[in-house]
Amino acid sequence: MSASPAHLIRLSDLDDRELEDLLDLSTRLKRRAAGEKLSGRSVGLLFFRGSLRTRTAFEAAMHQLGGHTVHLAGASDFWELEAAEGRVMDGRAPEHVKDAAAVLSTYVDALAIRPPMAGHSWAADRRDEAIAAWAKWARVPVINMESAMWHPLQALSDLMTMREALGSLRGKKLAIVWTHSPTPASPAVVHSLVDAAARAGMEVRLAHPPGYELDEEVTRTIGARGQSYSTFDSAAAAVEGAQVVYARSWWSLADYGNPTLSASRRARTHNWRVDEDLLRRGAEARFLHAMPVRRNVEVSDEVLDGGRSLVVDQAANRLHATKAVLLKLLQA
Numbered sequence: 238m239s240a241s242p243a244h245l246i247r248l249s250d251l252d253d254r255e256l257e258d259l260l261d262l263s264t265r266l267k268r269r270a271a272g273e274k275l276s277g278r279s280v281g282l283l284f285f286r287g288s289l290r291t292r293t294a295f296e297a298a299m300h301q302l303g304g305h306t307v308h309l310a311g312a313s314d315f316w317e318l319e320a321a322e323g324r325v326m327d328g329r330a331p332e333h334v335k336d337a338a339a340v341l342s343t344y345v346d347a348l349a350i351r352p353p354m355a356g357h358s359w360a361a362d363r364r365d366e367a368i369a370a371w372a373k374w375a376r377v378p379v380i381n382m383e384s385a386m387w388h389p390l391q392a393l394s395d396l397m398t399m400r401e402a403l404g405s406l407r408g409k410k411l412a413i414v415w416t417h418s419p420t421p422a423s424p425a426v427v428h429s430l431v432d433a434a435a436r437a438g439m440e441v442r443l444a445h446p447p448g449y450e451l452d453e454e455v456t457r458t459i460g461a462r463g464q465s466y467s468t469f470d471s472a473a474a475a476v477e478g479a480q481v482v483y484a485r486s487w488w489s490l491a492d493y494g495n496p497t498l499s500a501s502r503r504a505r506t507h508n509w510r511v512d513e514d515l516l517r518r519g520a521e522a523r524f525l526h527a528m529p530v531r532r533n534v535e536v537s538d539e540v541l542d543g544g545r546s547l548v549v550d551q552a553a554n555r556l557h558a559t560k561a562v563l564l565k566l567l568q569a
């Protein structure tokens with residue numbers, strides 16, 4: 238066991254070659270089963286927030302590879318964990334990530350974490366302190382199953398799905414459209430998608446109402462790399478000529494931690510919805526969504542159930558991308 242195991246916290250943990258290899262491996266694993274290459278290996282799955290796809294994809298992936306998972310739900314199976322260093326731990330958390338990570342590393346071969354988010358301050362949550370603490374203290378690879386900032390596993394499936402549909406992604410137009418929802422998500426999916434699609438050479442267009450700008454680190458990084466990225470205040474303008482339309486609802490980072498202001502801003506955004514009229518503006522655009530999706534609020538039934546929707550394939554690809562990540566990290 239290496240003293241500093243490789244982790245997957247965000248896609249920038251992979252160089253372009255490693256990212257390409259992971260996508261190729263995901264595709265090969267979809268075509269042909271790998272066999273029980275992880276026989277006798279275990280992965281701990283720690284969810285501090287709910288999941289339908291990520292948890293099931295991990296459990297199925299490890300089963301298909303001959304391995305085993307231990308699932309622990311933060312809300313019911315154990316207790317709050319402290320992530321900050323040097324704290325006098327006289328508050329709610331009776332255990333530190335440092336100790337939990339050291340112990341769990343002696344039981345399992347990797348730890349996959351969906352960390353908690355306090356939801357009070359974006360300046361605090363964007364630091365991703367909990368997943369960073371697990372990565373620092375675990376003696377086994379740590380996989381980020383969606384932190385405040387990043388969802389690398391979702392972005393791998395997104396790239397894989399777009400490659401299946403379009404072949405080479407270089408020069409293709411991806412329109413990411415913010416959608417209205419009473420329960421928006423963190424911007425992690427969009428952060429990882431924008432980063433991954435720009436790296437793949439796509440022309441990335443982001444449409445959102447005022448106040449839904451992404452974290453500056455994401456846009457600054459893409460700008461520094463000279464990759465194609467533009468923002469629109471109109472979904473129709475962003476979708477014009479796009480080969481992919483990707484819908485997602487995320488919180489306003491401007492109002493983060495303020496439910497009253499957030500609700501008031503959201504009350505003005507009911508028209509931000511993907512329907513057939515919008516999709517028709519694309520270039521025979523395929524439709525993607527990371528799910529969960531609110532039908533006829535975020536996206537019309539017609540689009541979700543239509544021939545251009547790839548949402549089920551996209552979710553199915555989570556399984557293959559997860560297997561590829563597990564093989565890469567556990568066979569290294």
Ligand code: CP
Binds near residue numbers: 287289290528
């Ligand atoms: N897209 C995604 O991560 O789904 P779950 O929240 O259901 O895991």
